[in-house]
Amino acid sequence: MGGPLQGLKVVELSAMGPAPHAAMMLADLGAEVVRVVGPAPPVGGYDVGTHLQRGRTTVRANLKDPAHLEGVRGLVAAADVFLEGFRPGTTERLGLGPEECLALNPRLVYGRMTGWGQDGPLAQRAGHDINYMALTGALHAIGPAERPVPPLNLVGDFGGGSMFVLTGILAALWERERSGLGQVVDAAMVDGVSVLSQIILELRSVNLWNDTRAANLLDGAAPFYRTYETSDGRHVAVGAIEPQFYALLIDGLGLSAGELPDRDDPRQWPALEALLAGAFAARTRDEWADVFDGVDACVTPVLTYAEAAKNTHIAARGALSGSGRHVVAAPAPRFSRTASVARDPAGETDFETILSSWRAS
Template sequence: MALALEGIRVLDLSRLLPGPYCSMILADLGAEVIKIEEPNWGDPTRWTPPRAKHTGIAFLMLNRNKKSVTLNLKQPQGVDVFRRLAQRADVILEGFRPGVVDQLGIGYEEIKRLNPRIIYCSLSGYGQDGPYSHRSGHDLNYIALAGALGLTADERGRPVIPATQLADLGGAMAATIAILAALLARERLGRGQYIDVALLDAALSLLPVAAASVFAGRSLPVGGRFGLNGLFPFYYVYETKDGRYLAVAPLEPKFWQNLCRALGRPDLSEKQFAQGEERRALFDELRRLFLTKSLNEWREILDRADVCCEPVLSLEEALHHPQIKYRQVVAEMPHADEGKVKLLTLPFKLSETPATIRTPAPRLGQHTETILRELGYTDKQIRDLNKAGVTKAKGGSVRHLLTKVLLKIVGE
């Protein structure tokens, strides 16, 4: 079976979520992704709970289809190995703070001299330049600064932390798109290029409608309601008699009219865009109506009425939903250490070059010796690199002890 990115080699220096999610997409599409990991610990998601049997479940999800090479980039021999790898690579992905790769001697300008066709993508919190470029942060910080967190609120008006990492995943998607665009451009230009992705920028890019409202002169206070963020009764979440919830979204007038008829209140059809007190009264009436029946009763009624309405499911319920099962969104793969592992597939279907999950997440350093031999290293040279701590950890027992202590601290 043909794979869209077959023949493309990616060196992935990133850890945790944003970079690995980007390279996961590239790997599923057929790229050879070589995950460069520090010999002592590797990617922290390897040991961060919750875990399957031995490995963090996030690592298993994000690192399928990848190869693992352990390399100490603080040693000159490690830098030399990386440079030799870079000469044969198409893409480099890194997630360090700005300037770190230059200090290590593996920054874009250095690698570009060795391989002018390299596509070098840097993922950072605030970007490679600007007054915040060297500031530390995580997803929550980025969505706060981008104004995204301020657009959510609970009943008391307090910002609500989203259930997923918007900036991290938005940045990963942006990096993926940029890398694919750069690969296509390379076919025309004959050379690679540098990509600067800021997770802050990515978070802001996910707010086109809200930003357009601000550009138009509208004020959006922290925790305030606007547009499709809880301002309108026809785009809202309502509680049912049994304590469950319905996501009701009859945005178009025809669907709103269908809803009003299904509720036995056709007289409400003219009040879809009611303002002020009339809107508050409409909210109150809809809340009252939805509390008169259970979730399943409403589903049966509204499914027949052709209304944009779905139940609010738990993730466990969603993963067993017949539509999600039919779309094969969940895949299962055997893993040598973990048994059968369930994974989410990519959210699109390609008719000629489908994305596939071919191999499970690798053990730490599983492919180091194989890759070194491909680069021309002899068995003696490989042993010397191991002894010098370039490709293998020193003091493994200490590492094991520290891991156990950390796991106890975080509650596993």
């Protein structure tokens, strides 16, 4: 049996960032996704890589050509979902805005993925993941005391971006089952990152979090929730928040809990951190991994992407495949009756071939 979205027809207007990532996931889940790309890669940009294109058929179109534009409109009329990731107003200027597309297909779910959103003072401004995170407060909270550090582009682009446009699209499809009508999904990274931050906002509201970086439970300040360097210059991650896990951590390190500073007193965290750092520095990362193997101390080695693909748990799950610089993530999540499959790109075709297939189904 195919994926849970088998039979869903998606038109993706190719862009950069989280929109193609969302399209990849829709394809992984079984949807039939057609990528509409320009005649050439964007100036100053790049096309998405092979693995981010997986599972999709590509159609090349010059949207300034009336014949090509009509071809895309034909796909839209037969589709369930249209997905775009451009600045507000771009698709309207192309003749593929929500008004035009919903007139062609009232059942269409029109997904819009931007950084700032479709409205607001910054809607037309350029930006990247780091900028959207900065304005939400999330970036300020991440990193050492000296300066904020961007957590790759995982939080804004993909956590606050593609995951939220996917959620919106699926919710709109569910609502369509009752109303029979599509609608527009306005997914903005500033909105998504703000929602992801809700637990931190809650902690602030009850005075369990402050805006001083590296001074809180989950930002690396707590000695029992941070990384430590080992004797070989690598690192282990420690997440022993609960007392029972912390007790196993201290036991594994060969320390005496009664001789250590009070872990519940933030004023004593620097002294406790120094003692734990000294203990971890005595052995290599992999030696510590062996010490804590099978122990609920919440201690794990910090792996590179290449190492992660070889990890026994990751390999058993099949979450990553490949080696070296060619590591690929498997589809997620998983389902009990239907299969999500990372299919290779289906290559290029033309409008009529796609439409004939869609009409037949």
